[in-house]
Amino acid sequence: MKKVFLGLLLTLSFSINAQNNSKEVLFTIDGKPFYTDEFERVYKKNLDLVKDESQKDLNQYLELFVGYKLKVTKANKIGLQNNVQYQNEFKSYRTQLSKNYTSDSKVTAELVKEGYDRMKSEIRASHILVMVDENASPQDTLIAYSKIKEIRKRAVAGEDFAKLAQENSEDPSAKENMGDLGYFTSFRMVYAFESAAYKTDKGQISQPIRTRFGYHIINVVDIRKNRGEVAVAHIMLMNSKEDVDPQGVQDNINDIYKKIQQGESFDELAKQFSEDKSSASKGGVLNKFGSGQLSSQIFEDTAFSLTKENPISKPIQSAFGWHIVKLIDNYPVKTFEESKAELENKIGKDDRSRLITNSLTEKLRKKYKVKRDEKMFAATSKLVTNDYYDGKWELPENLKEYSSKLMNIETRIVSGGQFLNYIKSQQKSGIAAKPIAKLMDVLYSNFVDEQINTYYNDNLEVEFPEFASVVEEYRDGLLLFDLMEKEIWERSKTDTLGLKNFYETQKDKHKWKTRLDVAIASSTKMDVIKKALAMIKKGISIQDIKTKLNVKDVVDVMITESVLEVGAEALPKGTKEEVGFSEITKQGEYYFVTNVKKVLPEAVKTFEECKGKIVNEYQQYLEKNWVNELKNEFQVNVNQDVFEKVKNKLIK
The missing domain is CATH 3.10.50 (Chitinase A; domain 3)
Incomplete structure (x- = not known):
């Protein structure tokens, strides 16, 4: 619910356009100023989006805008901004918003293009895995590599790959599926595995490829064109309703199928009998979908198996009930532009994101001046012993001795104690560089990378004014949600007496x-x-x-x-x-x-029969009266001369 609320609030009402540096005080609430630039930006964005003509009226819109700011002011007054849950949620939202600024756009664009090109086809492959930890010692790594090389040699020489997988693969599922992974496309496997599969020709076996699981060899069995999306209609009878005989449901779906075979209209039968209420009135028509988008594999496979020559399926049973599926049309893979936003989102959650992070870090190293205090670095380095490799190293009891500067990033000071805490946090990460001097160089380098990224992220509002505006609006939006939940939504649910009294005044409308x-x-x-x-x-x-x-x-x-x-x-x-x-x-x-x-x-209608609508109307009633109460609680002063100038400017 909160995501929907913020999406509507921020996308429709408070999206950011170009910054306008020319601003005057439009109004104040208890002396706090609110400026014309924000009001103009919000209004212009809404102008093409709102359907309610009253919201295009500038006088009416000012009322809405003042009401919004009154609610945020109230939220701050009662301390909702100090709530730990609110602070955590705001931090999470800010992290999401910052992703557009904390990635390398050029590398991202290249990865999006690569992902799209791969998405055009689906690969069927088998694999054999020899497990080895990401941070394994050179000796263990060599043992695993030698083993996978030997297995590949046998496969290339003609031994049955499926049998080799069943006997040698350390993927637990290989005993049953003999290494067969079925068909997949981009973003379905870890990036290194995906890349190796797409770079291997059909009928060939890849060179050993290392992922976080270990070493793999991949046998590319088939490559086919991505089947895209399909549009279908269906007739569904649910088999999960209480007091319904499952056999009776099956008999009914078979009867409907016979009527279709007799030449009766699929659309009309869907309207009469389908229990999917969202599609029945439309003749059973569903939104188009692609592989993996529905929760029923059997329904998807049935839909994609239909052809213009054989457009209607026999009755099939899914977890939801019985279906008869009718093909409407097939659609090819989306265009690059249509897929771009979705692919960017997937990249952020994929192994590919490391490539983007590394690229940004390299730029930040050039952007920011980092100066190390050699004396403090030497002092912290002396504390780390060989116990670190066994995970037994402990921090010194008195960290205050190391509270002075280890390095500075621009104007920010980073202490030796911060570095020591970082070293402790990395003890189980598998970094095994030897001797200790080399280990410390690796840890320090990684620490600098972390700190310059943190410094950059913390200063996004300073470097990017448009980001600062969006963050501020998210901050207000979260506060407003919490306030509305407290003052309106929860009250409308729990105030049963008030709700029923309200129903009595409105029941003739229902x-x-x-x-x-x-x-x-x-x-x-x-x-x-x-x-x-x-x-x-x-x-x-x-x-x-x-x-x-x-x-x-x-x-x-x-x-x-x-x-x-x-x-x-x-x-x-x-x-x-x-x-x-x-x-x-x-x-x-x-x-x-x-x-x-x-x-x-x-x-x-009885109260129970229209409760949903009554609750919604009661919420609107409470909110309207509540805004009037806020106007009495806070002093609002609108600068009418400035508002007239804004009106003239916007009307033009």
Whole structure:
């Protein structure tokens, strides 16, 4: 919920355009100034986004903007900014925002292009793994490398790769899958493995490649074009509802499939029977998707297996229920521009990010002046002993002796104690450089890299004014969320008496239309619907009617029971608002007959029946009154002369 709230708040209302250095005080809240540049920037961004015309009115927009700043002022007044959870969340958001500034754009662009080019194809490969730790000793590394080289030699000589994997691979799954990884594309494997696979020709075995797991050899079995995305429609019957006979659900989906084979409309059957409410009214049409985007592999594979010649699947069962899937269209892999943002996000979470970090660090080493105090470095180096290699080295009891400068980065002083704490933190990282002097050089170099990156990150607001503006707005947005949750959302949920009193004042706005308790029979055959009508009038059960009329694996009639509002799409047109049987009507290819068992007149919905909408309306009511209370609590002074100038400027 918080992510959605901040996304709407910051993307729609408070996105940053170019900085405007010309600014005046537009208004004050208890003496604190708020400036014209922010108001203008926010308004211009919103102008093309908002649909509510009232929000384009500058007088109205100023009211909204002042209300927003009043809420943030209130949040600060009651100390929400001191909440540890808030501080941690803000830190997390700032870290996310800083990623555009803490990466090398050129290296990122190259990796995006490489990832996209690889994404055009899918590779099927097998592998053999010989495990060795990333920080293993040279001797252990050589043993693992020699072993994988020997296995590769045997594979190249013609021995069965699958058998070699089953007998030699240290990947635990190899005993079952014989090293087969199936098809994959870019970003599915660790980067080094992916690169080796894409650089190996079909039918060839790669040279040994090292990842954090150890040494691999890769047998590229097949390379195929990425299958892109597919658009389908489906009819779904859920099998997880209470008091539902699973066999009955399966029988019903089979009946629907038979009706499709008989030539009946897939769209109409989806509208009548599909229990996927989000797609049923659209004839079962789903948004297009690609491999791995759905939570059901069997549904995906079925969808991609359909062709224009065979566009409809037999009933299949997923974890959600039974489906019949119909192909609408296939779509190729997205263009580079369409994929760019998604690929950049993946790179940030992938091994590739190390390449970007290393590139930025190299630039920062040139940007910032780092000067080391040789005396302090010598003093800290003397403290580190061979116990470090065994993970047994301890910090000195008195770190105060090492609190003076080890180095400075521009104006920032870094102490010897900070370096010692860093050394301790790296003790189990596997750095095994020998002797101690060499170890200290490696640790110091890594420490400098860490510190210059930290210094750069801490000063982003100084170096990039646009970043400072976005960060400030995130800070306010998080505070506002916490305040709204405390003052409005939680209150609307817990104030049951106030909520029910509010319902009493609003209930006449929440009414049921006239509803009909009906049984609806449908068929494409007039003689069948006549028989169904006669049997319903005699009181014969629905199941017995279906058994009698649906014979020889042919589904001629479907009957459903439900309570529907007059005008509902599932209610046959012309159904009268009276108890009894309708005339037989025809809509499209179908004949319908309706048995209205009961007419439920217009009625006010109970509190429980409209609780969701009432809670939402109550929240809006509370917020409106709350803003008025804030205007009484804080003194707001608008500089009308300045506002008139802003209006004239924006109207032009």
